[in-house]
Amino acid sequence: MLNRISTYFYQRPKLVLALFLAPPMLYMLVVYLGSLFSLLINGFYSIDDFTGIIVREFTMRTYTQVFNITNREIVFRTATMALVVTIVDALIAFPLAYYIAKFASPRLKTWLLIAVTIPLWSSYLVRVYAWKLILAKEGILSWFINLFNLTGALEWLLGLPGIGGSSLSLSPIGMFIVFVYIWLPYMIIPIQTALERVPGSLLEASSDLGARPSQTFRTVILPLAFPGVVAGSIFTFSLTLGDFIIPLTLGNSKFFIGQAVYSYQGTGGNIPLAAAMTMGPVVIMVLYLLIARRLGAFDAI
Amino acid sequence: MPSKSSDTRPRASWGLKLAAFGTLLFLHFPMWIIFLYTFTPDETTYTFPLPGFTTKWFGVALQRADLWRSLTLSLQVASVATAAALILGTFAAAAVYRSNFFGRESISFLLLLPIALPGIVTGIALRTAIGGLDIPFSFWTIVIGHATFCVVVVYNNVLARFRRTNATMIEASMDLGANSFQTFRHVVLPNIATALLAGGMLAFALSFDEVIVTTFTAGQQTTLPIWIFSQLSRPRDRPVTNVVATIVILITFLPIFIAQKISAGSSETEGETK
Numbered sequence: 001m002l003n004r005i006s007t008y009f010y011q012r013p014k015l016v017l018a019l020f021l022a023p024p025m026l027y028m029l030v031v032y033l034g035s036l037f038s039l040l041i042n043g044f045y046s047i048d049d050f051t052g053i054i055v056r057e058f059t060m061r062t063y064t065q066v067f068n069i070t071n072r073e074i075v076f077r078t079a080t081m082a083l084v085v086t087i088v089d090a091l092i093a094f095p096l097a098y099y100i101a102k103f104a105s106p107r108l109k110t111w112l113l114i115a116v117t118i119p120l121w122s123s124y125l126v127r128v129y130a131w132k133l134i135l136a137k138e139g140i141l142s143w144f145i146n147l148f149n150l151t152g153a154l155e156w157l158l159g160l161p162g163i164g165g166s167s168l169s170l171s172p173i174g175m176f177i178v179f180v181y182i183w184l185p186y187m188i189i190p191i192q193t194a195l196e197r198v199p200g201s202l203l204e205a206s207s208d209l210g211a212r213p214s215q216t217f218r219t220v221i222l223p224l225a226f227p228g229v230v231a232g233s234i235f236t237f238s239l240t241l242g243d244f245i246i247p248l249t250l251g252n253s254k255f256f257i258g259q260a261v262y263s264y265q266g267t268g269g270n271i272p273l274a275a276a277m278t279m280g281p282v283v284i285m286v287l288y289l290l291i292a293r294r295l296g297a298f299d300a301i
Numbered sequence: 302m303p304s305k306s307s308d309t310r311p312r313a314s315w316g317l318k319l320a321a322f323g324t325l326l327f328l329h330f331p332m333w334i335i336f337l338y339t340f341t342p343d344e345t346t347y348t349f350p351l352p353g354f355t356t357k358w359f360g361v362a363l364q365r366a367d368l369w370r371s372l373t374l375s376l377q378v379a380s381v382a383t384a385a386a387l388i389l390g391t392f393a394a395a396a397v398y399r400s401n402f403f404g405r406e407s408i409s410f411l412l413l414l415p416i417a418l419p420g421i422v423t424g425i426a427l428r429t430a431i432g433g434l435d436i437p438f439s440f441w442t443i444v445i446g447h448a449t450f451c452v453v454v455v456y457n458n459v460l461a462r463f464r465r466t467n468a469t470m471i472e473a474s475m476d477l478g479a480n481s482f483q484t485f486r487h488v489v490l491p492n493i494a495t496a497l498l499a500g501g502m503l504a505f506a507l508s509f510d511e512v513i514v515t516t517f518t519a520g521q522q523t524t525l526p527i528w529i530f531s532q533l534s535r536p537r538d539r540p541v542t543n544v545v546a547t548i549v550i551l552i553t554f555l556p557i558f559i560a561q562k563i564s565a566g567s568s569e570t571e572g573e574t575k
Contacts, residue, residue, distance in 0.1 A: 002480055002482055003480045005482075006480035006481040006482060007480070009481060010475075010481060013399075013400070016399075017396055017399060017400050020392045020393075020395050020396035020399070021392070021393070021396040021408075023388070023389055023392050024389040024390070024392050024393035024396075024408075024412070024452060024456075025393075025408070025411075027389055027448070027449075027452075028411050028412060028449070028452070029411075031427075031430075031445060031449060032411075032414065032415060032423075032426075032449050033411070034430060035423070035426035035427045035429070035430040036422075036426050038426065038429045038430040038433055039422070039425060039426035039429050039430075041429075042429040042433070092324055092327075093324070095317055095320035095321050095324065096320070096321040096324040096325065098317065098321075099313055099317055099318065099320075099321035100321070103312070103313040103317070112325070113561075114558070114561045114562070115325055115328070115329070116325075116328065117557075117561050118554070118557055118558065118561065119328045119329065119332075121503060121506050121507070121553070121557040121560075121561075122332075122506070122510075122550060122553050122554060122557060123510045123526075123546075123549045123550060123553055124510060124512070125510065125512055125526050125529045125530060125533070125549075126332075126335065126510075126529070126546040126549050126550055127331055127332070128533065129335070129529065129532075129533060129542065129546050130331035130332060130334050130335050130546070131331060132347075132533065132536075133334055133335065133338055133347045134331060134334055136346070136347040138346050138347060138348045138349065139347045139348075139349050140334060140349040142349075143349045143350065181327065181328075181331070184324075184327075184328060185328065188324075234417070238417065238418065238419055239419065241419050242418075242419020242420055242421040242422060242513075243419070243420075243421075243513075244421060244513070245512060245513065245530065245533070248533070248534050249533040249534055257421075258419070258421045258513075261421055261425060262421070262516070265425060265428065265517070271425075271428070271429060271432065274425055275425060275426075275429055278421060278422050278425050278426075281418075281419050281421070281422060282418065282422055285417075285418060285419070289417075
């Protein structure tokens with residue numbers, strides 16, 4: 001009996017393919033793309049200002065609201081943070097990625113890669129929480145700052161308009177530190193992968209042809225590592241753009257996109273506006289992905 | 302005179318070594334801080350240096366019924382979501398590996414989408430869909446949300462393994478008289494077993510820890526991450542949160558470590574993109 005069934009399927013590879021494909025594709029198409037579609041549609045609904053009930057009629061009102069001055073500021077603030085976090089992450093990630101790819105012995109390399117990936121997969125919330133402990137006013141960082149008599153410098157930094165706050169754990173600076181920390185592994189691994197593909201013979205050729213190590217680094221290694229940087233930036237940028245945990249934990253009353261969506265949806269009960277607002281990151285990310293593809297990032301992931 | 306391979310591996314300068322290991326330290330020390338704070342007797346602040354040493358908070362946390370409920374719920378959600386991801390991910394990987402059909406690339410892209418787009422997009426999208434269909438928020442809506450982004454992890458791992466498996470082994474098995482089911486049972490399954498294990502463990506860790514999508518797809522249910530999240534913005538039970546954070550690190554560390562060992566041991570680059 002089993003043999004008969006087996007033969008039946010063996011002679012119909014297309015049927016087997018369809019049977020394999022159907023469950024995952026149905027799931028992703030119906031549940032995921034269906035939801036994304038419903039998200040798009042919900043942005044065209046609006047909320048009745050008096051009753052707070054969602055009016056399911058087509059209107060452009062909600063999408064227009066996204067472009068009001070408050071929301072424009074929120075999008076701009078979030079995109080700026082995402083950009084700065086991405087640049088700083090690339091600068092911090094590079095030396096470690098370079099060391100792993102080009103200098104570490106194979107044994108050490110395995111361990112270093114595990115050391116980089118463990119934070120990547122381990123609890124994101126717990127790692128944010130750790131920074132709450134570190135940055136707290138009475139916490140470990142303040143203690144060190146006191147030890148080195150840098151309290152004045154810290155107060156000056158926190159006094160800066162726009163990025164300052166009452167303490168590190170409640171300021172855009174603190175938020176920036178945590179963002180940089182949380183997404184760092186996402187930057188290290190693509191850069192390391194890109195550098196790994198640079199053949200050693202190419203570097204030898206460069207030095208044989210008379211380039212100094214710094215010249216080889218600038219003209220050979222950096223350009224070849226760049227697609228890796230772009231690949232990593234997709235993650236750091238996208239994740240910063242949509243995050244609401246870190247702004248809610250360390251931020252102040254100046255909203256970020258994720259935070260705004262969260263509060264429109266939750267306390268505001270305004271799902272149409274939350275949906276319309278979410279299209280912001282979606283559009284920004286689609287543009288970003290298109291540029292990234294032109295820069296060759298997809299070969300480096 | 303340049304000799305072969307590893308001998309020519311250049312020596313890193315002290316500056317580079319310092320930067321590299323400094324970054325590594327930066328990545329890991331926050332977790333150690335949590336372990337440290339688990340033992341603080343201080344109940345209301347995060348004073349450093351710790352004013353003393355106590356282990357009583359472990360006992361206090363053990364007594365908390367709400368924590369146990371959240372932990373159980375999270376473990377259940379992660380198990381079911383992982384099971385769904387294992388099935389769907391393996392099916393998709395098998396289909397993509399078997400044949401070269403039109404739209405193969407778009408399948409990888411579609412599966413990757415839930416983790417490439419910000420989590421809040423997936424979350425609010427599912428919320429509008431579930432709300433629009435008047436489905437009550439429950440255990441199952443959480444699982445449905447988690448499965449969307451867990452599938453790709455299993456898919457990546459299994460597909461990478463399929464690509465390194467020798468197709469002639471399957472042919473040989475069939476030539477020697479085994480039917481498709483026997484071939485699957487005795488040839489394919491043993492081959493992809495560790496990839497399933499690695500993918501499954503990463504999917505489990507991903508689901509166990511997920512908070513952004515869960516905030517939008519859970520009704521009254523409180524998963525462990527949602528409990529921790531409520532403590533982040535309005536800390537009420539600081540000492541208990543420290544214990545919970547430590548437990549979460551311990552629960553997720555082992556599967557991640559094993560999964561990484563499996564993939565690093567076979568020099569695959571799977572599981573890189575979360």
